Amino acid sequence: MAKYLLKRLFYLLLTLFIVITITFFLMKLLPGTPLNNQAKLSKSQIAVIYQQYGLDKPVWQQYLSYLGNILHGNFGTSFQFSDQPVSYLISSRIGASLQLGFQAIIVGVPIGTLIGAIGAVKKNTWVDTTTTIISILGISIPSFVLAVLFQYFFGVKLHWFPIANWGSFIFTVLPTLALAVSPLAESARFMRTEMVDVMNSDYIELAKAKGLTKIGIIYHHALRNSLIPLLTVVGPLAVGIMTGSMVVENIFSIPGIGELFVKSVLTNDYPTIMGLTIVYSVMLMVVLLITDIIYSLVDPRIRLTDKG
């Protein structure tokens, strides 16, 4: 196990290095400058400012010095937020995104799993149809439509929850619900498909033949075996949601990193683009690693070794 983890860690760092390198050079191909006032700066004025930021040097030199800096834990300062260290910018804004994403997964995945399982057990009945419709609607209705509907209905009309902004837990309810719909629907759909498969497999037939109760079969055999593939989807899904949804963060005025990422690309805020790319990649890779470890816990047939 230790050896396996070391090896995975090595691959993780290698992948990260490749991601950083590719992003860095691609990013430099973006037209325009990172300067907010680009429209009004002359070429010579831009040159003066570039010199201060070392942006006048060849790209490979900038790349090497960036690598050197991040090895020393220095991620540079943002251009959008003048002089603000990128590490502070991200750390002070990622909390909101993580919290919302986490809550959305906690709400969405169990309910989705349950709905999917019920659908599979009651296959081809009205129950199945209803759950299928729910998951199709959940996938096809964009979160911003739901967000606006929630906002209007629960915020403006019923005054149950704040319409927007960030504060106590109550502020997180509506954005969490808006975000939870997609993981709910995804896991319901996935769970149903998997479970229908499992329910048709030989060992379930065997269990039935042995005379086990239906509840026992579903709980001990069908559910557990269907959960394994579900893990594959939920991991990356969780990362996607936890790194912030630009749309939902915008609608609910949440100080997260979703919108920051998009805006940093649009404004050529190089250090912020890089910082967020690194955060995003590390989170994704760590989650994938954790998923693999959980696999081995859920399914004893999977062993985390190098042999075979």
Place this chain on the structure above:
Amino acid sequence: MNLRATVTFGVVALFGTTLLTACGSNSANTTKATHKTVNVQIASSLTTMDISKSTDVVSAQTLNNTNEGLLKFGKNSSLTPALAKSWHTANNGKQYIYNLRPAKWSNGDEVTAQDFVYSWRRTVDPKTASQYAYLFDNIQNATKINAGKLAVNQLGVHAAGKYKLVVDLNHAQSYFNQLVANIQFYPQNERAVKKYGSKYGTTSQAMVYNGPFKLTGWNGTNDTWTMVKNPSYRAASSVRLNKVKYWTVKDPQTALSQYEAGKLDITNLSGSQVQQYTKNKDYVLRNSASTYYLQMNEKKQPFFKNVKARQALSLITNREQFVDKILKNGSTVANGVVPTKMQYRDGQDFATASADKQMTAYNEAKAKQLWKEALKESGKSSVSFDLLADDTPIGKNTTEYLQSQFEKLPGLKITNQNLPFKTRLTRESTGNFDMDISAWNADYPDASTFLDLFTTNNEYNNGKWSNKQYDQLMKTADGAEANDATKRWDTMLQANRLLTNQAGIVPIYQQAAPQLVKSNVKGVIYFPTGANWDYSKAYLTK
């Protein structure tokens, strides 16, 4: 299953539509603002409180209300004294002398003339990498210092004692005071800059204030912050609000809901919201000093050197129809590149006085005739051009509309290209376009901020239109007539008319800033350039 799915979908769709329609008819549920607090919506985050590094209107307006300079803008961009109690020019308009009144920083230090010297030097210093250093270009040695060729202490500004500031200019500049009223010219407390070092201006604590308010509750990246009344402000007794609280709400619909729910006292309107609210009693239309115009690249497409071709494009553009039927966001027709409600003289609006209504009126017959002549004179039967603009919804509306209008001209084919803002800017500045929808917003309320752009050698004259008479007019305005406001005004009027008449660029529309303001909020001062807002005189009625 099919029937069931259809019914369910239908119910959901109906539910959604009902809710969305209901949005429009919701009556305002106003809760009275308590404790003399005004809640203001703002569409983007506060990014810095460093005077030398501010580049956006959010930081500019926060700085303008928490700090004070020599002069400030009042209603209609009129200049009112702030820290300067009097001023005069000397040396034939090349020297400005300001006499300061006593004031204090929030750290207890006195505000002195030296604070201005320090602040201006800091901004011009290339090490600061200020993106607005160019506003100082006319101060002696500023450009050399910014290029790293001279030491900062060579800048043409010095303190003659504690309360006297002397500025030496390269040449007389009649609108220098209009520059000085911008936040970039505000003083900075050297002790605070040194104390906070690289953290200076990155949080509300790492900054000192000498203005009507002090900033609190801004950790550098959060989306709400509050300006509270500054007890050490020199005229603290005249400040009537206790707090101005800013809320970053990026989504217009959310902002409107928050306003309707009484959480906001001032909010911005955008897009289709504007039409919905024009008859509302809270509706206020603010004009921005920002004009959108069509630029034709004469270098890449010499066909545009033909004045008839350019005039045809101006005449075929139905500006009224475009702003009233397509944009519908409060924008107004531009009859020239200089925006209305920006610069006045003896009660006369520069833009109105110099409007060329004929060249900016829709005249299809004349446009077609001029276009045919232009084609004939160039020996062509058809031409095709790319039309560049932003990839925003408004940018796309603009290109689609102009394409449909322009293609009414015989033998003209237009291909639209909508690009991200910075890509468009790069294409413009490298001359890589045929036609382009460009915008300029004023740094200071003087027509020259627009008119200078189109002189032959100006770096921003991306269309490369060149007119000797125009160049001469602008040279006179900022040279021989720099100290004669009346003559200069007339000369610039002529220049603006000439630019529109020759269609050096084709003005299209002037941007607006429509808002909803609660009827109990009074005394907020708006001016269309720079920081836009002043809350120092604002108050609440019951």
